[in-house]
Each structure stands twice: as structure tokens, then as C-alpha cells.
Amino acid sequence: MLDTTEEVAESPHGAEAGIGDVVTLKSGGPRMTVMYAGPVGFASGHWLICQWFDEHGELRQDMFAQDMVKMEPRLISAGSVKMRMPLRRV
Numbered sequence: 001m002l003d004t005t006e007e008v009a010e011s012p013h014g015a016e017a018g019i020g021d022v023v024t025l026k027s028g029g030p031r032m033t034v035m036y037a038g039p040v041g042f043a044s045g046h047w048l049i050c051q052w053f054d055e056h057g058e059l060r061q062d063m064f065a066q067d068m069v070k071m072e073p074r075l076i077s078a079g080s081v082k083m084r085m086p087l088r089r090v
Contacts, residue, residue: 016046016066023050023069030054031072035061 017023021034032050040047046066054060 015071017048017069017071020074022072022074023048023064024072025064025068026070027068032069037066 016037017034018037019034021037022031023034024031030052032052034048035051036047036049038046040063043065047063048066048069049061049063050069051059051061
């Protein structure tokens with residue numbers, strides 16, 4: 001019989017975010033999608049380049065250390081979605 005189990009090495013700080021994961025800052029803020037995850041030339045550690053849309057619908061991007069963010073579920077429950085209605089022009 002084939003052994004189908006895999007051993008998964010755990011990071012000392014928990015799961016590290018990877019490309020496509022959804023994160024938020026531990027201090028609060030919008031849900032962000034990880035576009036890059038890994039080392040950078042000017043600092044040690046695991047860094048994330050994240051993108052999100054701000055309150056005006058503008059695409060934003062910034063870089064954060066792994067320990068500044070927490071993982072979020074990729075899916076948003078229907079009850080937590082806030083719809084904004086477009087303004088009507090007169």
C-alpha cells in the first residue's frame with residue numbers, strides 16, 4: 001500500500017504568507033492580496049508585497065514584514081460584505 005502522508009515543516013512563527021494569500025495588518029486595515037513573498041535585498045526576514053483597493057477604489061501597493069500581518073480567509077461570507085450604491089446624477 002502506498003503511503004500518501006506528507007510531513008509539513010512548520011515555521012517558528014506559524015504559517016508564512018505566500019502569493020495569492022489574503023492578509024490584513026495586525027493593527028487593522030483592509031484585506032490585501034499577497035503579490036510577492038520572500039526575501040528582499042536590503043533586510044532580513046520574510047517580506048510581502050501586497051495590493052488592495054483603498055476607500056476611493058484606487059489600487060494601492062506596499063511592502064510589509066511577515067510579522068506585521070495576519071492571515072485571513074480567502075472567501076468573504078455574504079453577511080460581511082458592505083455594498084456601496086453608486087451616486088445618482090441629477
